[in-house]
Amino acid sequence: MSAPVGRAPQEAAPLVVRLVRAEERARWQLLLQQHHYLGCPRMVGQALWYVATVAGEWVALLAWAAAALKCRPRDAWIGWTPPLQWRRLPLVVNNVRFCLLPPGPRPNLASRVLARTCRRLSGDWERAYGHPVLLAETFVDATRFRGTCYRAAGWQCLGVTRGFAKRNTGYVAHGQPKTVWVRPLRPGAVAALTAPFPPPCPLQPEEGFGMLDANRLPLAGAGGLMDLLQAVPDPRHRRGVRHPVRTVVALAICAAVAGARSFTAIAEWARGLSPAALRRLGATRRTPPSEPTIRRVLQRVDADQLDAQLGPWLLRVAAPRGVGLSVDGKTLRGGHARGQPAPHLLSAILHQDAVVVAQAAVPADTNEIPGLPRLLAPLPLAGAVVTADALHTQSETARFLVEEKGADYVLTVKDNQPTLRDDIAALRLDAFPPAGHDH
Numbered sequence: 001m002s003a004p005v006g007r008a009p010q011e012a013a014p015l016v017v018r019l020v021r022a023e024e025r026a027r028w029q030l031l032l033q034q035h036h037y038l039g040c041p042r043m044v045g046q047a048l049w050y051v052a053t054v055a056g057e058w059v060a061l062l063a064w065a066a067a068a069l070k071c072r073p074r075d076a077w078i079g080w081t082p083p084l085q086w087r088r089l090p091l092v093v094n095n096v097r098f099c100l101l102p103p104g105p106r107p108n109l110a111s112r113v114l115a116r117t118c119r120r121l122s123g124d125w126e127r128a129y130g131h132p133v134l135l136a137e138t139f140v141d142a143t144r145f146r147g148t149c150y151r152a153a154g155w156q157c158l159g160v161t162r163g164f165a166k167r168n169t170g171y172v173a174h175g176q177p178k179t180v181w182v183r184p185l186r187p188g189a190v191a192a193l194t195a196p197f198p199p200p201c202p203l204q205p206e207e208g209f210g211m212l213d214a215n216r217l218p219l220a221g222a223g224g225l226m227d228l229l230q231a232v233p234d235p236r237h238r239r240g241v242r243h244p245v246r247t248v249v250a251l252a253i254c255a256a257v258a259g260a261r262s263f264t265a266i267a268e269w270a271r272g273l274s275p276a277a278l279r280r281l282g283a284t285r286r287t288p289p290s291e292p293t294i295r296r297v298l299q300r301v302d303a304d305q306l307d308a309q310l311g312p313w314l315l316r317v318a319a320p321r322g323v324g325l326s327v328d329g330k331t332l333r334g335g336h337a338r339g340q341p342a343p344h345l346l347s348a349i350l351h352q353d354a355v356v357v358a359q360a361a362v363p364a365d366t367n368e369i370p371g372l373p374r375l376l377a378p379l380p381l382a383g384a385v386v387t388a389d390a391l392h393t394q395s396e397t398a399r400f401l402v403e404e405k406g407a408d409y410v411l412t413v414k415d416n417q418p419t420l421r422d423d424i425a426a427l428r429l430d431a432f433p434p435a436g437h438d439h
Helices: 022-035 072-078 082-091 109-129 148-152 189-194 225-231 245-257 263-271 275-280 291-300 303-321 371-376 395-404 418-426
Strands: 015-019 047-054 057-066 092-100 135-140 156-160 164-167 170-173 179-184 324-331 344-350 356-361 385-388 408-411
Touching: 015 109, 022 047, 022 057, 022 092, 047 109, 057 109, 072 156, 072 179, 072 189, 082 092, 082 189, 092 109, 109 148, 135 189, 148 179, 225 245, 225 303, 245 263, 245 291, 245 303, 263 291, 303 344, 303 356, 324 371, 344 371, 356 371, 371 395, 395 408
Parallel strands: 092 135, 324 385, 385 408
Antiparallel strands: 015 047, 047 057, 057 092, 135 179, 156 179, 164 170, 324 344, 344 356
């Protein structure tokens, strides 16, 4: 054993909270069984195991798993309805075990471990299970503990349970009420739990990428999404149509801007909606369209016409936040028949939201350079900042962006344009902050 945690050499050592590795799981379970008064639980379903270390020595163990199915103080505090609770409960996570290991705690260790774990918990859950968590909860036995470390870590006490535990399909009284503590894991967590549409799932949470929140999209009224989709023609035969075409397309759009990247993901997102949320999207039934229905409709609608309508609308929605637009081209592998060239697409993507607002195929007999003006021509770009790679560092492209679209640009200059590089060097831009090398 290394030196106790409270000794001077360890006081300056940093506290590290991390996930337990697979080869450490047996040790983690054994220590928890030995030192926690409830022992080591058998966790079924989604769960994460953490260990806190100081100078390499294990000082605390934490386990997180699915939230309690019912908790009157928590449910009343959130204010969600039972059907909505059933759909959004996976966004709540329960701290089922928290154990400080001997030889003894040092000041503020417990609250610091909790705070650091909560800061990384949602991102870890996203990487492990494909969705974030918004709220953490735990239950504290008031006959043993006062919950001081939870309060110091920013948790809130909501009240006391009635002293029941779930057994199979029912509940039995165990006579040991617990205090209920919760902590939002991000700003606006409660509003997201009760919003009509599920919160967006970031594509790259560790890099700060976010998606558009479907709850903030203007849906009804003039200029709303449903008004925009009113003119979308239905490619199906009228007989047997159960879901309006604009409902199917609106579902797909809202799911896509929230992070769905496949027909299956769109259908799963739609299944998480309440009947009231479906009605906001023009649905005439209480159940959403199935994955085959979504796939067939989206494969048959006029994608080019829809893109031409949707791109400018998405830009107007994102404009209050400031628009940064990236133009880039990619060749699609596996998207062509044998003997045919692979299709090459040029896309315009919102920087902060990772949403494609315009997309066009680049003909095989040309390149991306003449395609950029055609791609951006329909979009309202006044005040936007457009970025592109060195291929688009062309005087005509710059003139188009500034004079015709009222936008600014950031373009890459490489060694194959020595005159332009020399002109930029002559400006001495590195002498002006924040472009200086020391800033």
